[in-house]
Amino acid sequence: MAETVLELRGVRKRYGGGASPLVEVLHGIDLTLVAGDFVALVGPSGSGKSTLLNLVGLLETPSEGEIWLASEPVHHASDAARTALRNRYLGFVFQFHHLLPAFTAEENVLMPVLAGHGRISPADRERARALLARTGLAAHAHKRPLQLSGGQQQRVAIVRALMNRPRLVLADEPTGNLDSHTAHDVFALLRELNREEGIAFLIVTHDPALAARCDRQVHLQDGRLLPPARADAPGG
Numbered sequence: 001m002a003e004t005v006l007e008l009r010g011v012r013k014r015y016g017g018g019a020s021p022l023v024e025v026l027h028g029i030d031l032t033l034v035a036g037d038f039v040a041l042v043g044p045s046g047s048g049k050s051t052l053l054n055l056v057g058l059l060e061t062p063s064e065g066e067i068w069l070a071s072e073p074v075h076h077a078s079d080a081a082r083t084a085l086r087n088r089y090l091g092f093v094f095q096f097h098h099l100l101p102a103f104t105a106e107e108n109v110l111m112p113v114l115a116g117h118g119r120i121s122p123a124d125r126e127r128a129r130a131l132l133a134r135t136g137l138a139a140h141a142h143k144r145p146l147q148l149s150g151g152q153q154q155r156v157a158i159v160r161a162l163m164n165r166p167r168l169v170l171a172d173e174p175t176g177n178l179d180s181h182t183a184h185d186v187f188a189l190l191r192e193l194n195r196e197e198g199i200a201f202l203i204v205t206h207d208p209a210l211a212a213r214c215d216r217q218v219h220l221q222d223g224r225l226l227p228p229a230r231a232d233a234p235g236g
């Protein structure tokens with residue numbers, strides 16, 4: 001059986017308190033992802049997708065419930081521990097790539113290595129070059145972000161997310177800023193890297209066509225996950 005990379009048990013998130021009213025936006029989320037999973041997180045605006053991604057990304061803490069990454073409980077981790085856990089287990093891809101404009105593609109890709117280990121080894125450089133070549137960017141490794149197209153910039157951001165060999169990549173509208181043809185290519189690349197590297201992906205997307213290309217869709221509505229649609233259900 002594939003190794004569990006993420007487990008949420010009864011996760012609730014509330015905002016406010018004190019002078020402002022307390023509002024619960026996630027009402028008891030249970031979710032499991034295993035190695036190699038390729039899962040779309042879908043739901044209407046305001047349903048809680050970003051909140052859920054921020055909790056899994058250890059950018060926020062749950063009000064109740066448990067979050068496990070691999071076999072580690074992370075819901076009570078300190079700020080310092082969360083930073084270390086993020087570097088060890090997680091990669092991030094956002095709608096806007098957030099590449100550093102003053103640095104080349106290769107330097108941008110090496111940033112998480114520097115952040116995680118404090119130094120860059122020859123093996124790290126080799127992995128960076130191999131991944132850039134794998135994603136069709138060999139000739140662009142020494143260019144700065146502004147010298148690259150939108151699709152190329154997003155591929156650099158994807159390579160950057162994979163550098164530390166994460167168990168799980170969290171992608172928030174990773175193709176939301178691209179034209180549909182480029183979005184298709186970038187999504188296909190995510191899929192190939194998922195298969196080749198066995199990394200699990202949790203992808204927030206508003207695009208039903210892209211969501212349909214994932215192995216599984218999890219639907220959030222009003223802060224709750226809907227039961228999975230059954231393939232044998234009428235109309236399903």
Ligand SMILES: Nc1ncnc2c1ncn2[C@@H]1O[C@H](COP(=O)(O)OP(=O)(O)OP(=O)(O)O)[C@@H](O)[C@H]1O
Nearest residue numbers: 015016023025043044045046047048049050051052
């Ligand atoms: N810091 C906060 N304080 C108070 N309420 C918040 C906070 N962050 C999010 N919310 C509320 O939580 C709910 C879920 O928001 P969230 O951004 O997670 O939804 P979403 O599904 O990602 O929406 P979208 O698709 O529009 O990005 C919304 O009602 C939002 O107003």
